[in-house]
Amino acid sequence: AQSVTQLDSQVPVFEEAPVELRCNYSSSVSVYLFWYVQYPNQGLQLLLKYLSGSTLVKGINGFEAEFNKSQTSFHLRKPSVHISDTAEYFCAVNSGGSNYKLTFGKGTLLTVNP
């Protein structure tokens, strides 16, 4: 069985500060990892994904994440945040198999203050 733990339910930061949103996963097989962002009253939008290859993955809006297999982590980072980055962020894992099932974490609310 696969599971995802997002260690922080809320992360408040000031504008232009760096941010890291933490994600740890549990799976007995190779995984594919995703970060999604959800703005208020909207669906989920894919930020970035790790399928294979380089462990440092770059996504949209200046976000990046690093896959660390030994620590089973996939933390999301941005060097300088904007007010518009305020949203809920979800980490998700997909262990492949025949149905590509996604398991989501509970989410981290990032609030960027002026």
Added chain:
Amino acid sequence: EAGVAQSPRYKIIEKRQSVAFWCNPISGHATLYWYQQILGQGPKLLIQFQNNGVVDDSQLPKDRFSAERLKGVDSTLKIQPAKLEDSAVYLCASSGGQARSYEQYFGPGTRLTVT
């Protein structure tokens, strides 16, 4: 390319009433998913279709929830009768051919309030 469409966007019903949600996936996407997102939690998969067949419905409360995907395109999710704990956002997602099956594209969701 048009995204995943869902309707209605909002619905308020009383407990024990029935409700239906509609989803139209991205054109050509064979796989369609319905998720339930309760406030403060991540989305939970309810049911997954591959074309018009069910791949996974292990977390669908089958005594009150049903879903269909006739003709392998759009889909309907129904709740009958609704309970207070069904208040949530219902998200539809779709994914494409084999090479892109890991990427799921989400619709805007339907926010259901059961009173």
